[in-house]
Amino acid sequence: MHKEPRRRYPRARSDIRFHSVGGRFQLRDGAGTTPNHLDFTSALVLTYCDGSHDPVDIADAVAGSIDHPDRDALRANVQRIIEGLTTDGIVV
Numbered sequence: 001m002h003k004e005p006r007r008r009y010p011r012a013r014s015d016i017r018f019h020s021v022g023g024r025f026q027l028r029d030g031a032g033t034t035p036n037h038l039d040f041t042s043a044l045v046l047t048y049c050d051g052s053h054d055p056v057d058i059a060d061a062v063a064g065s066i067d068h069p070d071r072d073a074l075r076a077n078v079q080r081i082i083e084g085l086t087t088d089g090i091v092v
Contacts, residue, residue, distance in 0.1 A: 010058070010082055010091045011051035018043055027090065036088055041066065041074075045081045049091045055082050 015030035018038060025043040027036045038046065044065065048058040059075035068074040085091040 009051050009054055010049040010086065012046055012049045012091050013089070016090055018046065036090065041077070042081050045078055046085065046090070049082070049085065055079055058082065
């Protein structure tokens with residue numbers, strides 16, 4: 001019997017908040033530190049990291065929300081953003 005891989009649903013840490021600062025988004029955690037700055041696309045991706053969307057669904061939602069000439073490139077970028085947020089410990 002072939003076991004299907006488990007789907008991963010990224011979730012942002014519950015203590016992470018972001019605020020608009022000069023057209024970019026600055027992250028703050030419960031301790032008040034700022035681990036990262038996000039552009040609009042990254043901030044949009046982070047809003048979908050609520051534990052109920054898998055990365056493919058997030059990429060499709062973002063691609064449908066942003067006017068971009070190359071939707072496949074945008075989807076690939078969303079995947080990289082999720083991986084980066086995970087590496088930074090912002091998303092689990």
